[in-house]
Structure formats: C-alpha cells, structure tokens
Amino acid sequence: MISTDILVIGAGVTGTAVARELSRYCADVRVAEMGCDVAEGATKANSGIVHAGYDAVPGTLKARYNVRGAEMYPELCRELGVPYRRAGALVIGFDEADRKTLGELMQRGITNGVKGLRMLDRSEALALEPSLNPAVTCALDVPTSGIVSPYEMAFALADDAALNGVHFDFDAKVCRLSRAEDGLWHVLSDREEYVCRAIVNCAGSFGAELHNMICDEKLQMIHRRGQYYLLDRANPQPFSRTIFQCPSVMGKGVLVSPTVHGNLLLGPTAEDIDDPLDTATTADGLANILEKATRTWPKLSTRTNITNFSGIRAHLPGDDFIVGPVAGAAGAFEAIGIESPGLSSAPALAEDLVRKIAEAMHLQKKKEVVPCPHRPKPFNEMSDGEREAAVREDPMNGTVICRCEVVTEAEIRRAIRRPVGARTVDGVKRRTRAGMGRCQGGFCMPRVAAIIAEETGCSLAEVTKNGGASRLLSGTVANYLKEGE
Amino acid sequence: MADMQVDILIIGAGPAGLAAAIAAREDGIESILVLEREKEPGGILRQCIHNGFGLHRFEEELTGPEYALRDICRARELDIEIQCGTTVLSVSPDRVVTCVSPETGFRRIQAKAVILAMGCRERPRGALCTPGTRCAGIYSAGTAQRFVNLEGFMPGRRVVILGSGDIGLIMARRMTLQGAKVLACVEIMPYSSGLNRNIVQCLQDYDIPLYLSHTVTDIRGKERLEGVTVSRVDDRRNPVPGTEIDFECDTLLLSCGLIPENELSLGAGVQLSPATSGAIVNDSFETSVPGIFACGNVLHVHDLVDHVSNESFRAGHAAAAFVRSVPGEASFISVEDGDGVRGTVPQKIRRNADANVSLMFRPAAVYRNSTAVVSCGDRVIMKKKAMIYTPGEMAVLELKKEQIQSMEGDSITVRIERS
The missing domain is CATH 2.60.40 (Immunoglobulin-like)
Structure with missing residues (x-):
C-alpha cells in the first residue's frame, strides 16, 4: 500500500504535463501508468502538430486550451529541450465548397484569436509549396502552426516532474477506484495499491472507463484509430509546411507533414474500433491514406517508407474535452476525451486543471523548483567542431551505435540514465532515435539491447521491445540444444 | 585542414575492403588505411558460419570466418593498417574523410584515393508496407543470424520466413538445426531470389515448404508475435482474397532484399544507378567523383563473396594506379x-x-x-x-x-x- 497526496493516472502528454505542474506544489505526487514507459498511448502515435487553433469551435475547451497551448509551446520546448518548429500550415481546397469551408475556418480562427491567417489563391499556394497538386484552387495560410516530437515532449515533461519529486510507477493499470468513508481514495492497480487524497484521471483511451467507476453521469468513449506512413528523411522534403485537406466530421483529414526530424508523415485514417489497444495497421487503411494523400501530393511515392503505425484517438460524442473536478466525487479530477488538439492543448490544460486542484486542496507553491537539466544537442546535429569536442569529453561518443541516425553509445547510455529513463528498445528509440532510421534497427537493435542489459543489470534474453511479453529473444542457443536432447 | 594524410583510405574491412587493400599494397602503395566500424575486421562474413565460401577463389569450401581470416592474415603479412571501432561520418568530393572512434577521437583524413567498401543493409518491414501489429519477434534475417551466431541467443521457436534471399534460406536451416521449427518460407515472386543450392540444402533437405507467389498479408500479436497470415498473390503481386493461410509463430524473419549502403557516397556527390542502388562506375571501379572508387556489395549486391573479392582486387589495383599517375582525359x-x-x-x-x-x-x-x-x-x-x-x-x-x-x-x- 502506497500512500500519497495525489495520484495521476496515465503518463501520456496530458498526465506528464499535469504531473509537472503539480510538482510545483508542496504535495506528494505519483503517476500510475499502465504501459511500460511514458507516452505509450496516443502520445506516441499522432501527427505531432501544434495546431494554431482555427479548427476548434469557439467557446469550447478545445478552442481555449489549443490557442493558449500553442502560445506556450515555443518557450516550453526551449526550456525542456524538445524539438519544435513553427513550420506553418496550409489547409488546401479544390472547389467552391472547400473555399467556403476555408472561409469558415478562417472566421473561426479569428474568433479564437489565431494570428496571421490569410486566404491564398492557387498561384500563391503553389508558390509557397511547389509540390502541391496543381489542381488546388485556394488555401488557408496558417503561419503559427507548429510541429513537435510528441513523445519527446512527454519524456521531457516526465523528467522535469521526476526531478521535482514526482514518482512514476509503470505497468500499473488501474482496475478499481473507490472513496473510503474517511474521504481518501483507494486505487487498486495490477501492480500497487494506493491511498491518496486526490486522483487525476488522465487515462486517455481508458478515461471514460475510470470516470464511470466513480460518477453517475456515464460517458461512452469512441476509440478512433488513425494509421500513418512515415517516410525517410530527405533534403529537401517536398513540403516545408504541414498540408491539411478540408476537415470533415471525422477529423482533420489526411495530412502530409514534415516532422521535426526531417521525415515526412502521411495520415491519419479515422476508423472507429472496439479495442482501444488495437494499434494494428490494415491494408485498407494504408491504401486509404495513399489515395487521399495523393490528392495533396500527386507525386507521392512510398519507395522511401520507413514504417507504418497507428494510434487511437479518445473521442467523446460531445466533441469536446471534459476537464475539471468529477461531479459528485470530491477529490477526483479528470481530463477526458483528449484527442486532437490534445497535444497542442496539454500545457494549457495542465495549467488550468492544476490551478483548480491546488485551490480545492489548498496546496502551497514550492519555494524552489529544480530546473530542467540542459539537454545536449544530438550528435547527428552537431558540427564537426562540436563532434570533436563531444568525443574528447566522452569517448563513448566515438562509438556510433545507430548508423542511419548517427546515435552514439554515450547518447544511448544517457537515455537509460535519464530521470525517467528508457528500459526498453522502443524507449531508447524514442529518446535517442536509434532504430528510427531507414534500416529500422536491423543493425543497431542487438547493440542497443546489449547496452540496456548492461545498464539495467539483466540478461539480454530479458530485454523487451516494449515491455510486457515483448521479449526480443527466447533463450540461449545452449539451452535450446539441451531442451532438444 | 586535415589531421593526417594517406594515399588510399578504404571504408570497411569486410571482404571487399580487405581485398582492395591487399591489391593496392601488392602494387606498392605504402600509405593505406582501412577504417572498420566493428571491433574486428571481416564484415558480415564473421556471422556467416556456414560453409560454401571460396569454391571459386580457393577451390575449397570454407566457412565465412575462415574465408575472412585468409584475407585478414594476408593483410597482416602485408602490414596493412586496419583501425577497428571507427565510424566514418562523411566523405567529401575532394576526399577528406571524417571519422570517430573512442581511441583516436574525431579526425579529418585527406586521402589521395578513397575506396568505398561499406557493404549493404537488409530491407526492413517498413519498406514492404506489410500491415498488422508492431510486436517483438520480427527481425531481418541478418539480425537473427547475428543473435544466433555471434551472441548465442535464439530469436524464437516457431518461425516463418518472408522472402527467399540467401540469408533467409541459410537462417531457415540454422534455426532448424538449433531446435526451432521453421514453418514456411514465403516468396512474393514466382521464383526464389536465392541460390539454387541454398533452396536444396536449406529448405528441401529439412522439408521446409517454399510458398512461391505468396506474401505475408497480416501480422498479429500485441507484445510478442503470435501469428501471420500468408496469401497467394496474382501476377501483379496483389493478394488474392480467399487464399489466406494462418501460421501460428513467434518469429518472422525478413529476407526481402539487400540495399547497398550509400549514404556516405551520396554525401561525397557520387552518382548512383537506380538499377543497382550503387555507384555508377567505369571498368576501373572509379565512381563519378575522380579518385573515389567503389567495390563489393556497396556497389551492387553480389551472390558470392568470391566475386566480391575479385572485383575488389581490381578496384584496389585501379586505386593504386590512380594514386601513382595523373590520369589523362579518358574516353x-x-x-x-x-x-x-x-x-x-x-x-x-x-x-x-x-x-x-x-x-x-x-x-x-x-x-x-x-x-x-x-x-x-x-x-x-x-x-x-x-x-x-x-x-x-x-x-x-x-x-x-x-x-x-x-x-x-x-x-x-x-x-x-x-x-
């Protein structure tokens, strides 16, 4: 039984942002996460866009948090050392109906307080993005749209929270919530049992399930899957901005966007599915992306495809976030239905929600905050002079483990030793990019696994791809031969 | 400004780099440096512990390590300097090579001639766009070979192999001999892309079925692989509905082609051929950039190492000739x-x-x-x-x-x- 003041459930970008905000107050804070790492749900598999805020309906929480969140991103990313770029975006149209939609979006954006929006005609749009389909007739220029690495954002938020006293428990899926007569919450997870003064439900796809355990106003969540293509780095990429098509009731449609690491992302689909953990890709879904993305980019080729993946949106029929105290459950707070623009909204949502929690619990601000440590520039992005200095400072920078993304042994060991460090091959991959490149870890994966085994003091056979039963290997060759006898 | 100067710098100490170095030294070039990113020379041969290497060149059946050892020993006799644990980061068109190693740090080396001998890499799952989950248990055949032969670990127990490239065929036999069950080898083309002798000795001899004109159309398993679906494809390589076969397996090995690893070459401005994905070369194995040569699997993917060695000897001789003479305008x-x-x-x-x-x-x-x-x-x-x-x-x-x-x-x- 673990006793704590506040238990945050879920370590996605929302949960980690909330945990970081809470760490500024005098309170014991823990995070219980069902996955084996930070960012294991929707946070690791989305478009990575910091939306400007033109899309959300004025007056909704989505609109409010999105616009404020987008304002906070540049400075926050600088502080945390997270890759972010204000790439800008175009929403493109092909006919009069689209032009009308774009006009509405622009009006909505202006109402929401988005700056710099303007309508472009065909030639202006093609001048900005020459790879666009020449059949485009109009476009909405969104200069304040940004791109970010969503999981790196969550890792940095988690590290910062941990340095300021927050404790993270992984593989801890919450299965029961109850409030005792003394007013304390009893939380049973499949790993630990917690007693706490307050709980904060940031459980993503499982948010409604937890809400329904403690609230009479039941919620029904829709699990909406989005599949993607991720293409190899190229210099230059065909597009420097995020290109959206006109949105529909199912979402913002299929985009073509550069990523902060120089890859190109195509997707997502929007399919409602039953299982919130079913992140498989499908032949139909992948074909659908190509069909739609070709409309933006007629010369699309998947010859340089690196991987396909999918993530699950936590969609509520009301089409807005639910953020705040849970009705009729004192000491329970929630952030539910955090789908797009959830990533863009996370910092603003956390700021607002934690203010409410602090008021309700009479929390005092801490006098001192441990600043986020300086994150060294990735070896891959260094100049020759910087590389020379980096190897002199730490000879382990002289061993390149991932050749596609030029990631050194020093960087991999550092990722494992971070405050909330990597424990799995995927954890190292998302923190360092080792295995993110064109060979998809074919070369570096055994080497990364060996470093994880050494750093965490386990056998190579115990190293997992992504926690749970995802072991890479099934035993030693020697044992197999013995079994065969 | 460079930290050091050499006559010939060779990137990679696999069979191609070793042969090129030996040839250049035999032609009298004193200043040769071979850079190798692994801790030992030999390249991919180090993990190819099966036999069948060297039939043409030595008229003997050697294992991969034995074949490599012959060239390594010859290189040592000739006192050729091989620096292991060194990764080349860039090659410039005027042949300045930057590299790092824990021992020597970051260096810039000016070479009169550079020989590219970096080898190739395997096509990963992403390149195939195979749908399904992204669980553990999916490896390229070469990665699995490394685990079994160099690390002493088994990747899994029940195996399906996608693609019938030589490494996949070799691994079908290897996994079988180590006690795993290989259920099928699946090839999308109507013929195998591997050597016929490997089809016979690695599949047929162990009753492993080869499904030609078939491919993997679904991958299942949330954490570790649980199974794959295999479907027949039509003559345009599209899956035919109704032909699905499900296999319960915990391992899927990919042997779907090799890609010459030319990122450094591109950085040097070397022109590549879309047909081979390797450099465009002349008969002296010189690329479009004067003084930069290419040989072995970085140039084009070979079937036999004997051919790699032959080609690389020629490249080594040509680089030596380049260093010694100012070549005239060639036609x-x-x-x-x-x-x-x-x-x-x-x-x-x-x-x-x-x-x-x-x-x-x-x-x-x-x-x-x-x-x-x-x-x-x-x-x-x-x-x-x-x-x-x-x-x-x-x-x-x-x-x-x-x-x-x-x-x-x-x-x-x-x-x-x-x-």
Missing part, C-alpha cells in the same frame, strides 16, 4: 541494360582498358537455355549460353581487352535472348 564506352538484364556493372568502360573487363548483372527473371548477348550497334561482340539465367545468381561475362580496344561505337548493350 568511355557506355554499357546499357537490354532485355532481361538489370544493373550491369560497370556502367562505363575506358576505350583504352588495360585489362579484361567482367560485365556483371542480375537477370531480370528466370531464363532457361538462353543466351546472354553483348552487342555494339548491330554487331554482336560476344555470346554466352547457359542452362539457366536467374535473378538469384550474378551473371558474369568477360570481355577481352582486345575486344574493347577494337570497339567502334559509343555504347554496348547486354541482353538475354531466349532460345
């Missing part, structure tokens, strides 16, 4: 791919070629009792008949230097004629 005959021929190397031949030239290419499909023909305009220069030309085996046509010197046109074409 070239271009080599074109005709019917049934893909990626002939070299792509250019010097008119005044001073030695015989091997034209190497992969047949585009399977041709039985057919003839490879080299022609210059309407004139047939040479013909070579074979019982079978197949994509799995490199075809080699040797042009005599006299034939080249007497050639009149600007280009020759290599094609396969069905009989």
Whole structure:
C-alpha cells in the first residue's frame, strides 16, 4: 500500500504535463501508468502538430486550451529541450465548397484569436509549396502552426516532474477506484495499491472507463484509430509546411507533414474500433491514406517508407474535452476525451486543471523548483567542431551505435540514465532515435539491447521491445540444444 | 585542414575492403588505411558460419570466418593498417574523410584515393508496407543470424520466413538445426531470389515448404508475435482474397532484399544507378567523383563473396594506379541494360582498358537455355549460353581487352535472348 497526496493516472502528454505542474506544489505526487514507459498511448502515435487553433469551435475547451497551448509551446520546448518548429500550415481546397469551408475556418480562427491567417489563391499556394497538386484552387495560410516530437515532449515533461519529486510507477493499470468513508481514495492497480487524497484521471483511451467507476453521469468513449506512413528523411522534403485537406466530421483529414526530424508523415485514417489497444495497421487503411494523400501530393511515392503505425484517438460524442473536478466525487479530477488538439492543448490544460486542484486542496507553491537539466544537442546535429569536442569529453561518443541516425553509445547510455529513463528498445528509440532510421534497427537493435542489459543489470534474453511479453529473444542457443536432447 | 594524410583510405574491412587493400599494397602503395566500424575486421562474413565460401577463389569450401581470416592474415603479412571501432561520418568530393572512434577521437583524413567498401543493409518491414501489429519477434534475417551466431541467443521457436534471399534460406536451416521449427518460407515472386543450392540444402533437405507467389498479408500479436497470415498473390503481386493461410509463430524473419549502403557516397556527390542502388562506375571501379572508387556489395549486391573479392582486387589495383599517375582525359564506352538484364556493372568502360573487363548483372527473371548477348550497334561482340539465367545468381561475362580496344561505337548493350 502506497500512500500519497495525489495520484495521476496515465503518463501520456496530458498526465506528464499535469504531473509537472503539480510538482510545483508542496504535495506528494505519483503517476500510475499502465504501459511500460511514458507516452505509450496516443502520445506516441499522432501527427505531432501544434495546431494554431482555427479548427476548434469557439467557446469550447478545445478552442481555449489549443490557442493558449500553442502560445506556450515555443518557450516550453526551449526550456525542456524538445524539438519544435513553427513550420506553418496550409489547409488546401479544390472547389467552391472547400473555399467556403476555408472561409469558415478562417472566421473561426479569428474568433479564437489565431494570428496571421490569410486566404491564398492557387498561384500563391503553389508558390509557397511547389509540390502541391496543381489542381488546388485556394488555401488557408496558417503561419503559427507548429510541429513537435510528441513523445519527446512527454519524456521531457516526465523528467522535469521526476526531478521535482514526482514518482512514476509503470505497468500499473488501474482496475478499481473507490472513496473510503474517511474521504481518501483507494486505487487498486495490477501492480500497487494506493491511498491518496486526490486522483487525476488522465487515462486517455481508458478515461471514460475510470470516470464511470466513480460518477453517475456515464460517458461512452469512441476509440478512433488513425494509421500513418512515415517516410525517410530527405533534403529537401517536398513540403516545408504541414498540408491539411478540408476537415470533415471525422477529423482533420489526411495530412502530409514534415516532422521535426526531417521525415515526412502521411495520415491519419479515422476508423472507429472496439479495442482501444488495437494499434494494428490494415491494408485498407494504408491504401486509404495513399489515395487521399495523393490528392495533396500527386507525386507521392512510398519507395522511401520507413514504417507504418497507428494510434487511437479518445473521442467523446460531445466533441469536446471534459476537464475539471468529477461531479459528485470530491477529490477526483479528470481530463477526458483528449484527442486532437490534445497535444497542442496539454500545457494549457495542465495549467488550468492544476490551478483548480491546488485551490480545492489548498496546496502551497514550492519555494524552489529544480530546473530542467540542459539537454545536449544530438550528435547527428552537431558540427564537426562540436563532434570533436563531444568525443574528447566522452569517448563513448566515438562509438556510433545507430548508423542511419548517427546515435552514439554515450547518447544511448544517457537515455537509460535519464530521470525517467528508457528500459526498453522502443524507449531508447524514442529518446535517442536509434532504430528510427531507414534500416529500422536491423543493425543497431542487438547493440542497443546489449547496452540496456548492461545498464539495467539483466540478461539480454530479458530485454523487451516494449515491455510486457515483448521479449526480443527466447533463450540461449545452449539451452535450446539441451531442451532438444 | 586535415589531421593526417594517406594515399588510399578504404571504408570497411569486410571482404571487399580487405581485398582492395591487399591489391593496392601488392602494387606498392605504402600509405593505406582501412577504417572498420566493428571491433574486428571481416564484415558480415564473421556471422556467416556456414560453409560454401571460396569454391571459386580457393577451390575449397570454407566457412565465412575462415574465408575472412585468409584475407585478414594476408593483410597482416602485408602490414596493412586496419583501425577497428571507427565510424566514418562523411566523405567529401575532394576526399577528406571524417571519422570517430573512442581511441583516436574525431579526425579529418585527406586521402589521395578513397575506396568505398561499406557493404549493404537488409530491407526492413517498413519498406514492404506489410500491415498488422508492431510486436517483438520480427527481425531481418541478418539480425537473427547475428543473435544466433555471434551472441548465442535464439530469436524464437516457431518461425516463418518472408522472402527467399540467401540469408533467409541459410537462417531457415540454422534455426532448424538449433531446435526451432521453421514453418514456411514465403516468396512474393514466382521464383526464389536465392541460390539454387541454398533452396536444396536449406529448405528441401529439412522439408521446409517454399510458398512461391505468396506474401505475408497480416501480422498479429500485441507484445510478442503470435501469428501471420500468408496469401497467394496474382501476377501483379496483389493478394488474392480467399487464399489466406494462418501460421501460428513467434518469429518472422525478413529476407526481402539487400540495399547497398550509400549514404556516405551520396554525401561525397557520387552518382548512383537506380538499377543497382550503387555507384555508377567505369571498368576501373572509379565512381563519378575522380579518385573515389567503389567495390563489393556497396556497389551492387553480389551472390558470392568470391566475386566480391575479385572485383575488389581490381578496384584496389585501379586505386593504386590512380594514386601513382595523373590520369589523362579518358574516353568511355557506355554499357546499357537490354532485355532481361538489370544493373550491369560497370556502367562505363575506358576505350583504352588495360585489362579484361567482367560485365556483371542480375537477370531480370528466370531464363532457361538462353543466351546472354553483348552487342555494339548491330554487331554482336560476344555470346554466352547457359542452362539457366536467374535473378538469384550474378551473371558474369568477360570481355577481352582486345575486344574493347577494337570497339567502334559509343555504347554496348547486354541482353538475354531466349532460345
């Protein structure tokens, strides 16, 4: 039984942002996460866009948090050392109906307080993005749209929270919530049992399930899957901005966007599915992306495809976030239905929600905050002079483990030793990019696994791809031969 | 400004780099440096512990490590400097190479000639766009080979192999011998891309079924692989509904092709051929950038290491000649791919070629009792008949230097004629 003041459930970008905000107050804070790492749900598999805020309906929480969140991103990313770029975006149209939609979006954006929006005609749009389909007739220029690495954002938020006293428990899926007569919450997870003064439900796809355990106003969540293509780095990429098509009731449609690491992302689909953990890709879904993305980019080729993946949106029929105290459950707070623009909204949502929690619990601000440590520039992005200095400072920078993304042994060991460090091959991959490149870890994966085994003091056979039963290997060759006898 | 200068810098100490270094030293080049990113020389041969290497070159059946050891020993006799644990980060068009290692730190090395011998990498799952989950248990065949042969660990117990490249076939046998069950080898093409001897000795001898014109259409398992679906494909390689076969397996090995690893070459401004994904070279294995040579699997993917060594000796001799003399303006005959021929190397031949030239290419499909023909305009220069030309085996046509010197046109074409 673990006793704590506040238990945050879920370590996605929302949960980690909330945990970081809470760490500024005098309170014991823990995070219980069902996955084996930070960012294991929707946070690791989305478009990575910091939306400007033109899309959300004025007056909704989505609109409010999105616009404020987008304002906070540049400075926050600088502080945390997270890759972010204000790439800008175009929403493109092909006919009069689209032009009308774009006009509405622009009006909505202006109402929401988005700056710099303007309508472009065909030639202006093609001048900005020459790879666009020449059949485009109009476009909405969104200069304040940004791109970010969503999981790196969550890792940095988690590290910062941990340095300021927050404790993270992984593989801890919450299965029961109850409030005792003394007013304390009893939380049973499949790993630990917690007693706490307050709980904060940031459980993503499982948010409604937890809400329904403690609230009479039941919620029904829709699990909406989005599949993607991720293409190899190229210099230059065909597009420097995020290109959206006109949105529909199912979402913002299929985009073509550069990523902060120089890859190109195509997707997502929007399919409602039953299982919130079913992140498989499908032949139909992948074909659908190509069909739609070709409309933006007629010369699309998947010859340089690196991987396909999918993530699950936590969609509520009301089409807005639910953020705040849970009705009729004192000491329970929630952030539910955090789908797009959830990533863009996370910092603003956390700021607002934690203010409410602090008021309700009479929390005092801490006098001192441990600043986020300086994150060294990735070896891959260094100049020759910087590389020379980096190897002199730490000879382990002289061993390149991932050749596609030029990631050194020093960087991999550092990722494992971070405050909330990597424990799995995927954890190292998302923190360092080792295995993110064109060979998809074919070369570096055994080497990364060996470093994880050494750093965490386990056998190579115990190293997992992504926690749970995802072991890479099934035993030693020697044992197999013995079994065969 | 460079930290050091060498006559010939060779990137990679696999069979290609070693052979090139040996040839250059035998030609009297004193200053040779071989950079190798692994801790030991030998390249991919280190993990190829099966036999069958060296039949052509040594007329013996050697294992991969034994084959490599011969070149390593020869290189040591010749006192060739091989620096292991060193990763090359860039090559510039004027042949300045930057590299790092824990021992020597970051260095800039100016070379008079550079030989690219970085080898190739395996095509990963992403390149195939195979749908399904992204669980543990999916490896390229070479990664699995490394785990079993170098690390002593088994990747899994029940195995399906996608692709019938040689490494996949070799791993089918290897996994079987180590106690795993290999359920199937699945090939999307109507023929295997591996050597025939490997089909016989690695699949047929162990009753492992080969599904031609089939591919994996679904991958299941949330954490570790639980199964795959295999479907027949039509002649446009689209899956045929209703032909699905489910296999319960915990491991999927991919052997779906090799890609020459030319990121450094591109950085140096070397022009690549879309047919081979390797550099465009002339008969001295010089790339489009003067003084930069390429040989082995970084140039084009070979079937036999013997061919790699042969080619690389020639590249080493050519680099030595380049270092010693200022070459005059050369005039070239271009080599074109005709019917049934893909990626002939070299792509250019010097008119005044001073030695015989091997034209190497992969047949585009399977041709039985057919003839490879080299022609210059309407004139047939040479013909070579074979019982079978197949994509799995490199075809080699040797042009005599006299034939080249007497050639009149600007280009020759290599094609396969069905009989």
